[in-house]
Amino acid sequence: MADDAAPPGDAARTREQAKQWKKERKLLAQKKAQAPQDAPRAKAQGRVADPPDVQLSKTLSYILRHGTQKEHLEVRADGYVRLDAVLARPRVQKIAMDDTGRSPSSDDVEVVVQDNAKKRFELTSGSDASPTDDGTCRWIRAVQGHSIAAITDLSHTSLTTSNVGEHLAEENGMHYAIHGTDESAFEQILASGALKRMQRNQIHLAKGRPGASGLISGMRQRCSRLLYVDVGRALSDGVPFGISSNGVVLTPGVGDTGALPLSYVSYVTDAEGRQVWTCHASTQ
Structure with a gap:
């Protein structure tokens, strides 16, 4: 036996430690696999350096054109979605409109819709159930650019x-x-x-x-x-x-x-x- 070989007792302990570590890693992997996966944090669209109104505009564009299903929003065939439901989504809520971290309001959306150079959005008022009925519930849609198959009647x-x-x-x-x-x-x-x-x-x-x-x-x-x-x-x-x-x-x-x-x-x-x-x- 070489002079630097470990004594039999030490070798046995080393093998036991390796087995224990392997067992612990296996248990940790099993726990991780069984644990419910956290949903990825919603992100506002656009760059971090974008002004808040630009982030809001890009986020609205994504949601209304492509993301209603992922955002668990009900969209009509004419593209309209209830504005209060859109504002409640985490992707929108995380946009800080000022230094206090205030989330976007319906007034902020109104400004974005009016100021959008390409006039991508339309706002209207209706009932809680429909934008075509009388009422004060706000509804919003993108006027073009959709990939959502359910949107088939945009009144073009x-x-x-x-x-x-x-x-x-x-x-x-x-x-x-x-x-x-x-x-x-x-x-x-x-x-x-x-x-x-x-x-x-x-x-x-x-x-x-x-x-x-x-x-x-x-x-x-x-x-x-x-x-x-x-x-x-x-x-x-x-x-x-x-x-x-x-x-x-x-x-x-x-x-x-x-x-x-x-x-x-x-x-x-x-x-x-x-x-x-x-x-x-x-x-x-």
Whole structure:
């Protein structure tokens, strides 16, 4: 036996300690697995550095467009949710509106709705049961951008071949709307052969280029590829289109596919207006 080998008694104790430690770790793991898991803490949307009103706006946008089920909120087919129920959610409650840590109130929401540059929300008063009945209960909804399948009736203005000229600009005989995206996403659109609504209920388009007079919403300012969609021709082919109250042009695409074929896109420009792609099929 080597000179530095542990005496038999010490070796036995070491083996017993190892067994005991292994047993304790196993018991700890079992207790952890059996214990009820705490729900993750609700987080306000946006960056921590965002002002409180921006955090509130982004949180409302998330909840009303995508998160009613996760937030255990009842949403109507017209998108309306009771405001008091929204304000009671932990995700909203944790937003500190001032130095005292005060949670958002209905007055704060009113200011956010009125000041939102893209007019994403609508507030109304109704009964406790419905926003369409008389009463003082406040209801709120996002006007577009939803991924919630239950929201099917947002009271958008339907476009037709008869009224499209009243709502959309005309260029070379084409009443158009623009889908804005970036170069990487545009390459994917080319590869697939269609615009797709992705996780949203509808494809979003704008009435004009970013910065155009009267343009409120419809695309992000940083878009580098602008796809000009011939809405009039698509309407003639039976593709449905509508316009939300904040001026976003919307379509669910063709049939149940959730796609709008590139044959309805006449051409594509970069952010400076230089043409980078033309769909020859659109002129046939």
